[in-house]
Amino acid sequence: MTPGSATSPGPARPAGRTSSLPQDRLARDLQVRDLHLRLTDWFAEAARDLPWRDPGCSPWGILVSEVMLQQTPVVRVLPVWREWLDRWPSPASLAAEPSGAAVRHWGRLGYPRRALRLHAAAAAIVAQHGGAVPSTYDELLSLPGIGTYTAAAVASFAFGRRETVVDTNIRRVHARLFGGAALPAPALTAAETKRAVELLPDDTALSVRWNAGVMELGAVVCTARNPLCDACPVRDACAWVAAGRPAPEYVPKGQAWAGTDRQVRGAIVAVLRDADAPVPRSMLLEAPVDLAMGADVSLQPPDRGPGAFAALHGLRAPAEQLERALTGLLADGLAEEVDGGVRLPA
DNA sequence: GATTCGTGGGT
DNA sequence: TACCCAAGAAT
Numbered sequence: 144m145t146p147g148s149a150t151s152p153g154p155a156r157p158a159g160r161t162s163s164l165p166q167d168r169l170a171r172d173l174q175v176r177d178l179h180l181r182l183t184d185w186f187a188e189a190a191r192d193l194p195w196r197d198p199g200c201s202p203w204g205i206l207v208s209e210v211m212l213q214q215t216p217v218v219r220v221l222p223v224w225r226e227w228l229d230r231w232p233s234p235a236s237l238a239a240e241p242s243g244a245a246v247r248h249w250g251r252l253g254y255p256r257r258a259l260r261l262h263a264a265a266a267a268i269v270a271q272h273g274g275a276v277p278s279t280y281d282e283l284l285s286l287p288g289i290g291t292y293t294a295a296a297v298a299s300f301a302f303g304r305r306e307t308v309v310d311t312n313i314r315r316v317h318a319r320l321f322g323g324a325a326l327p328a329p330a331l332t333a334a335e336t337k338r339a340v341e342l343l344p345d346d347t348a349l350s351v352r353w354n355a356g357v358m359e360l361g362a363v364v365c366t367a368r369n370p371l372c373d374a375c376p377v378r379d380a381c382a383w384v385a386a387g388r389p390a391p392e393y394v395p396k397g398q399a400w401a402g403t404d405r406q407v408r409g410a411i412v413a414v415l416r417d418a419d420a421p422v423p424r425s426m427l428l429e430a431p432v433d434l435a436m437g438a439d440v441s442l443q444p445p446d447r448g449p450g451a452f453a454a455l456h457g458l459r460a461p462a463e464q465l466e467r468a469l470t471g472l473l474a475d476g477l478a479e480e481v482d483g484g485v486r487l488p489a
Numbered sequence: 490g491a492t493t494c495g496t497g498g499g500t
Numbered sequence: 501t502a503c504c505c506a507a508g509a510a511t
Contacts, residue, residue, distance in 0.1 A: 208507085209507065210507095210508095211507090212506080212507040212508095213506090213507065213508045213509075214505090214506055214507085214508055214509095215506060215507085216505090216506045216507095217506085217507080219506090220507090254508090254509090256509090256510090257508090257509085260509080260510095287509095287510095288508090288509065288510090289509085290508060290509045290510080291508090291509090292507070292508060292509085293507080293508075293509085296507070308507090310507050310508080311505095311506075311507075311508085312506095312507065313507090358507065361507095362506090362507075367504080367505070367506090368504075368505085395504080395505080397502095397503065397504065397505080398504095398505085
């Protein structure tokens with residue numbers, strides 16, 4: 144069962160142990176409905192003023208924001224999103240450009256394959272939906288780079304549909320509020336999805352505000368570290384607070400970074416992004432003598448950051464790893480080879 | 490189900 | 501400083 148498609152028609156029921164006693168169920172239903180109202184009231188008053196929440200924002204603008212926000216903080220998305228929507232106000236306008244333009248204007252948001260997939264999604268929207276962002280969960284899910292979360296989020300936030308949205312914020316809020324745990328399981332479980340489905344308000348308009356409100360609570364109050372429980376509108380109902388805010392039962396393992404292929408790939412893409420012509424393979428794979436000997440990086444052009452070339456060669460990556468990283472980028476379509484060398488897809 | 494895939498600000 | 505981790509998706 145996927146989060147977005149699973150919108151049971153029956154009445155919303157609270158999570159946790161199911162009692163066979165009708166009066167217990169009724170009591171839980173009333174408690175959950177109370178949470179619906181309190182949480183959405185709080186959201187109406189405390190919601191951040193984000194441009195993709197503007198009533199005038201197009202479904203395309205909302206879809207773009209959701210893709211950019213995958214694993215990337217709001218503050219870093221904001222400026223890139225504005226430039227992107229100004230440049231490409233519709234799926235057709237983006238689809239008309241080479242995919243490399245999307246990668247270039249993705250900037251340093253990270254995970255540049257998202258830019259590639261967003262470009263592919265725009266092309267699919269043009270080819271299969273007449274240029275209009277589709278409104279149903281299943282149609283959205285079929286687009287490149289749109290998974291269960293984003294499909295449900297766009298259907299809910301852009302089209303006002305009743306879909307169960309489950310993101311990392313919502314998972315954490317549910318884990319604390321109803322599960323009494325500091326953090327959700329390492330990966331989304333069937334039980335979590337079931338709980339989220341049962342918690343979704345029956346009323347469609349309310350379900351949209353519930354989705355956005357729970358997500359917002361997790362983003363600004365019920366944060367992973369140092370949650371602001373004093374500012375929480377549902378603190379009195381929180382199982383985690385009631386349990387004395389016990390520590391996490393496991394330690395999330397951080398992603399390795401230094402020395403990884405991802406680091407090298409990122410450095411290579413940064414070079415290609417800043418280049419206005421194909422870059423010879425040798426300049427990517429072999430460290431220039433002056434840079435290798437520790438040339439003054441500050442001599443790089445001031446508006447080009449610390450110097451993408453210097454950053455790449457500063458990694459001192461083994462030749463084998465440089466080769467592997469470049470091969471991967473070419474295979475992924477993030478780069479292409481031409482006569483003069485390597486460039487973003489044109 | 491476990492891995493891979495970027496980046497930079499906060500603590 | 502080193503580590504955490506942020507509106508996930510694809511394989």
